[in-house]
Amino acid sequence: MQLFLDTTDTAILKDLAATGLVDGVTTNPTLIAKSGRPMLEVIAEICSLVEGPVSAEVAAMDVAGMLAEGRKLAAVAHNVVVKAPLTREGLIATAEFAREGIQVNVTLCFTAAQALLAAKAGAAYISPFIGRLDDYGADGMGLISEIRAIYDNYDFDTEILAASIRNPAHVTAAALAGADCATIPPNVFQDLFKHPLTEKGLEQFMSDWAKTGQSIV
Ligand code: E4P
Numbered sequence: 354m355q356l357f358l359d360t361t362d363t364a365i366l367k368d369l370a371a372t373g374l375v376d377g378v379t380t381n382p383t384l385i386a387k388s389g390r391p392m393l394e395v396i397a398e399i400c401s402l403v404e405g406p407v408s409a410e411v412a413a414m415d416v417a418g419m420l421a422e423g424r425k426l427a428a429v430a431h432n433v434v435v436k437a438p439l440t441r442e443g444l445i446a447t448a449e450f451a452r453e454g455i456q457v458n459v460t461l462c463f464t465a466a467q468a469l470l471a472a473k474a475g476a477a478y479i480s481p482f483i484g485r486l487d488d489y490g491a492d493g494m495g496l497i498s499e500i501r502a503i504y505d506n507y508d509f510d511t512e513i514l515a516a517s518i519r520n521p522a523h524v525t526a527a528a529l530a531g532a533d534c535a536t537i538p539p540n541v542f543q544d545l546f547k548h549p550l551t552e553k554g555l556e557q558f559m560s561d562w563a564k565t566g567q568s569i570v
Contacts, residue, residue, distance in 0.1 A: 406478075
């Protein structure tokens with residue numbers, strides 16, 4: 354499973370990328386606004402920090418505008434993936450980008466039928482928003498399972514990118530449901546390393562090791 358970081362904070366990205374566990378990055382207009390930086394500049398910097406796909410979202414609502422913005426974003430670096438919303442216009446633009454060889458991450462997916470349309474349009478990634486569905490009282494993880502079954506039934510290559518992840522349990526459940534990738538906020542990514550029993554066990558081991566007076570090197 355590929356793990357992406359959902360952030361525009363390049364200091365945090367550098368720190369986590371040093372683990373070798375960050376396969377890509379996703380951004381959205383809210384995260385760009387949060388960065389307080391020009392979008393093209395921050396996307397270029399992120400692309401220089403990670404080899405894998407970096408999603409950069411269009412802001413236009415019409416097809417011509419999405420195509421103009423997406424082409425500009427795709428020209429920033431070889432690993433830019435254009436992010437387009439799951440609207441009728443977004444899927445028309447997705448099909449055109451696919452014809453041009455530009456990868457698209459179709460975002461704001463909340464039903465399996467929407468995911469089916471995105472795959473038919475040629476999306477490289479579909480982003481079902483797990484946390485926002487759960488907040489809405491629906492079954493976010495059930496959506497991942499439905500999309501997995503549909504994509505497998507018809508051999509679609511579109512990768513399922515579990516998004517709007519709120520906690521480590523979401524990552525586990527998405528992996529079990531067959532998501533190809535998950536995009537994770539930095540605080541949740543940090544939490545993936547942790548368990549109280551790991552900390553407690555390590556403390557005990559280190560205390561016992563100190564008593565031996567040994568050194569391995
Ligand atoms: C990533 O592509 C999405 O924009 C992100 O996961 C949304 O997460 P949120 O629901 O926490 O804003």
